Amino acid sequence: FYLLLIDDYDKLKPLYDLFKEDYYTVFDQEMYSHDWWLEVMSPDASKANAIKYLKQKLQCDEVVVFGDGKNDIEMFEEADYSCAVENAAPELIKCADEVIHISVPQYINQRKK
Template sequence: MGIKLIAVDMDGTFLDDSKNYNRARFAKQYEQMKAQGIRFVVASGNQYFQLKSFFPEIDREISFVADNGGWVVSEDKDIFNAELSRQEYNTVIDHLLSLPHVDIITCGKRNGYTLKSYSEDFKQMAAMYYHRLELVEHFGHPDDVIFKIALNLPDDMVEDLLDSLAVVLNGVMVPVSSGHGSVDLIIPGVHKANGLRILQEKWGIKDSEVVTFGDGGNDAEMLRQAGYSFAMENAPEKIKKIARFQAGHNNREGVLDVIDKVLNGEAPFH
């Protein structure tokens, strides 16, 4: 039984801290993956349009589990869209607007949406992750399918906010950490593992034939689900405890090193 699917988180995992990766090395690996019948999936909390920009040569060949599973695209075709109801959206936004020191991005299929009134620094940072970002006067429900809501706040507030939102929004949305100063609110059951499960069912791939890589709270479900799960060396201890194995540091091509082992049939992939 061989490996048939490799899924990678991006920030802090596949990408280094400068948001780059070794493109020449990966291009050779990708050709080997295709020759061995291994699917490559990008599984990230980020916007689909941003994610595909990292793979311009192959974006129509590979698959994306974007917005933490809210939007699944395979070979340039829509496979799955989650959608937050208008009533649920309004409930969540009303609560979020009452919180100090929290910047909000609502994540839709056409665009991300954030306030014109936010600081220029925040808007510039948001534009790095949302290649389609619309600045709005208010957070009234846009004419769009909303998958997710992303929050930005000081690092020292993250844990307390995760705890409080889990209580206040119970049954409506689930808060997960997605990196430094970032929290994603996802629809219950709509996470990266669910997106991978949809693709696995489409292709007839078992969990035992899947390799996943991650470094954050929004990777937990897919790290638990995969037969071969790798937490990055730079991941928090609680994520390392979830994964079955550990990869090297994201700044030292830790993911690509493990992919070489998959392709060469080295331990633990005998």
């Protein structure tokens, strides 16, 4: 399951405190709209766990991921190569292998060549 709540910090913080011990939660200010987002999901349902599963299930040689928010950090750590878009959260840029200055589809087309 996945639950996304968008509201003011003061309204979401008590819910974050309630859920954070039993569920995988991401509580952060959305970088484009500046709303506060609370994401609540099963402890097994994270982007990092999805990467682990796909690597094993598909026997991938390399997993390349793209992201822009702090909620992508764990996914970046699990992937073989990570690309942050140029307007990504500074925390994500710090852990990216590369910062891209073109669109993701353009990057993929260039990388295939």
